[in-house]
Every structure is written in structure tokens, then in C-alpha cells.
Amino acid sequence: MKSSHRSILSRLDDTVxxxxxxxxxxxxxxxxxxxxxxxxxxxWIPIWPIAFSCALFILFLTWPSALDLVRPxxxxxxxxxxxxxxMGMVPGIHMYGPLGKPSFEDDEREAALRKDSFLFCFxxxxxxxCLGQPILLILSHWQNWQIAQSVSVAISALxxxxxxxGSLPTLYASWNLRQLPKE
Amino acid sequence: xxxxxxxxxxxxERGISRRQLAEAVGVNNQTIGYLERGDYKPSLELALKIARxxxxxxxxxxxxxxxxxxxxTLKRAGxxx
Numbered sequence: 323m324k325s326s327h328r329s330i331l332s333r334l335d336d337t338v339x340x341x342x343x344x345x346x347x348x349x350x351x352x353x354x355x356x357x358x359x360x361x362x363x364x365x366w367i368p369i370w371p372i373a374f375s376c377a378l379f380i381l382f383l384t385w386p387s388a389l390d391l392v393r394p395x396x397x398x399x400x401x402x403x404x405x406x407x408x409m410g411m412v413p414g415i416h417m418y419g420p421l422g423k424p425s426f427e428d429d430e431r432e433a434a435l436r437k438d439s440f441l442f443c444f445x446x447x448x449x450x451x452c453l454g455q456p457i458l459l460i461l462s463h464w465q466n467w468q469i470a471q472s473v474s475v476a477i478s479a480l481x482x483x484x485x486x487x488g489s490l491p492t493l494y495a496s497w498n499l500r501q502l503p504k505e
Numbered sequence: 506x507x508x509x510x511x512x513x514x515x516x517x518e519r520g521i522s523r524r525q526l527a528e529a530v531g532v533n534n535q536t537i538g539y540l541e542r543g544d545y546k547p548s549l550e551l552a553l554k555i556a557r558x559x560x561x562x563x564x565x566x567x568x569x570x571x572x573x574x575x576x577x578t579l580k581r582a583g584x585x586x
Contacts, residue, residue, distance in 0.1 A: 363553035433543050502538040505523050 363496035364419045368489035371408045371415070373487040378404065379478040384459075386471040401474075405481055412488030419492035420499050435498065441493035446487055454479070510567045513541045514575065515559045530554040 338344060378401070416422075421436050428436070458479070462472055516526060527534035530551060532565075539545040540555075547555070547567075556563040 394518060429536050430548050431539060432533060433535040434545075445528060500542075500544060502542070505538075 325377075337441070362418065362420065363499045363501070364415060365490055365496045368415050368419070368493040369487050371411050371485045372405065374376070374408050375478070375482040379385070379475070379482045382471070382474040382478045386467070386474075401477075405477075408481070408485060408487075412485060415489055415492050420495040421492055435495050439495040442494045443487060443490040446490065447483060450486075453482070506569055508546050508569060509541065509543065509571050510566055511572050512555060512566060515521070515561070515566065517543075519554065520557065526558065527553070529558050 329365060458475065462465070462475075467475070512526075514524070523537040524534045527537045531554070532551065536545065540547055552563050552567055556566050559566065
């Protein structure tokens with residue numbers, strides 16, 4: 323079939339195939355041994371969602387008047403859009419990073435790397451939450467937060483937790499993996 | 506404590522690629538690369554599997570002390586003859 327007669331759907335299929343994602347998913351879903359599986363370090367990409375989530379959290383925490391500048395509908399739309407795009411990035415980062423999908427085919431080094439990365443992430447998240455929750459509670463009483471600000475801070479804190487949980491293990495593992503020279 | 510190994514020397518001597526060794530001992534070929542570079546310490550099971558594959562004792566492959574360079578070993582062997 324000539325390319326000029328191809329439907330939009332088939333062109334879209336080609337575009338998706340061009341990204342290499344379907345081949346990667348098929349590879350991940352197959353039962354083939356993991357001898358050739360490459361762990362690609364992602365040293366910078368996971369920083370983006372973490373930075374976005376931190377920025378959003380700090381904005382809601384320190385600049386509540388920003389909520390009054392825009393209409394409530396606008397706040398919900400912008401915040402919701404940002405959250406959706408960031409949360410959409412996180413699984414992709416995890417899958418394409420050095421940790422990838424947990425598998426029975428994982429060897430001992432891959433399993434150890436996954437364990438170390440998640441231990442680091444859970445430890446950091448536990449510390450942040452143990453310290454952050456009382457601080458936020460004290461701040462809310464001290465500064466007489468309105469319900470809207472409390473809700474926005476709570477939602478942005480939840481998102482920050484989810485982003486850290488999704489991206490931090492990949493970031494940790496990526497910085498622990500050094501590039502191997504080609505044989 | 507750092508663990509030194511001579512996997513790359515044995516691999517080069519036998520003409521085995523990382524991939525072939527990885528297939529033989531059932532790990533990812535990147536794991537062999539990280540092992541050779543000393544970035545990863547193997548479990549006893551993996552160390553024994555690699556030693557068995559090369560047909561040598563595990564002490565020949567892994568050591569807490571730095572291995573003597575091959576040139577020095579050859580020189581000493583030459584002097585002994």
C-alpha cells in the first residue's frame with residue numbers, strides 16, 4: 323500500500339512503532355532470559371518530576387496568595403494538568419530506567435540494586451514524612467490556614483510523595499551504575 | 506574490604522565473551538562487566554559457578570589481596586627455569 327493512501331490510524335501506528343516503545347514492551351513481556359537486557363542509567367530525567375513536585379509544594383506552602391490570583395477553576399485545571407503530566411512521566415521513568423520491571427529473570431545484582439534503591443527511597447520518604455507532618459500541622463495552626471490552602475498543601479504533599487516514590491529509586495540506581503565500556 | 510578478581514584475564518585466555526560467560530552462569534551480561542570492574546561483589550553461589558565454568562578453584566579467581574600482574578608471574582617463571 324502506498325504511503326499516500328494509508329489511513330491516519332496506520333500512520334499513528336508507525337509513529338508509535340518509531341518510538342521503540344512497543345518493541346521494548348514486547349521484550350519486557352517475553353519469557354526470554356535477561357542476558358541481553360540493558361539497564362540504561364537515567365541520571366537527569368527523574369530530576370524533572372521531582373523538581374516540578376517540589377516547586378508545586380513550595381508554591382502552595384509559601385505563597386498561598388497565588389491561589390487568590392487565579393480563578394478556582396483555573397487553579398484546578400492548571401494543577402490537575404500538571405499533576406497528570408508529572409504522574410504520567412513517573413511510570414515511564416521507572417520502566418525505562420535501570421530498575422525496569424521486576425522479573426523472575428532478574429539476577430542477583432539486579433535484585434540487589436532494586437533492594438538498595440527502594441531501601442534508600444523508603445528511608446528518605448519515612449524521614450521526610452516523620453519530620454514534615456508535625457511541621458505542617460504546627461504551621462497550619464500557627465498561620466491559621468484556610469481550608470483551601472490546607473487542601474492544596476495536602477494534595478501537593480501527596481503528589482510529592484508519589485513522585486519521590488516513583489522517581490527516586492530510578493535516580494539512585496542510575497547514579498550507582500557506571501557506564502560499562504564496550505567489549 | 507575490596508574483592509579483586511581475574512575474571513577478565515581468564516575470559517581473555519579462554520576466548521569467551523561476556524555474553525557467553527553470562528549465559529553459562531545464568532546472569533545478565535552487564536553483571537559480568539560490573540563484576541570484572543569490581544563494582545559488584547558476587548554471592549558465593551555466583552563465584553563458585555564462575556570458578557566451575559573455568560575449571561579452577563575459586564581462590565584463583567577471587568582474592569582480598571591484589572593479584573600479581575601477569576608480567577611479574579611470567580618473569581618469575583622465566584627466572585625459575
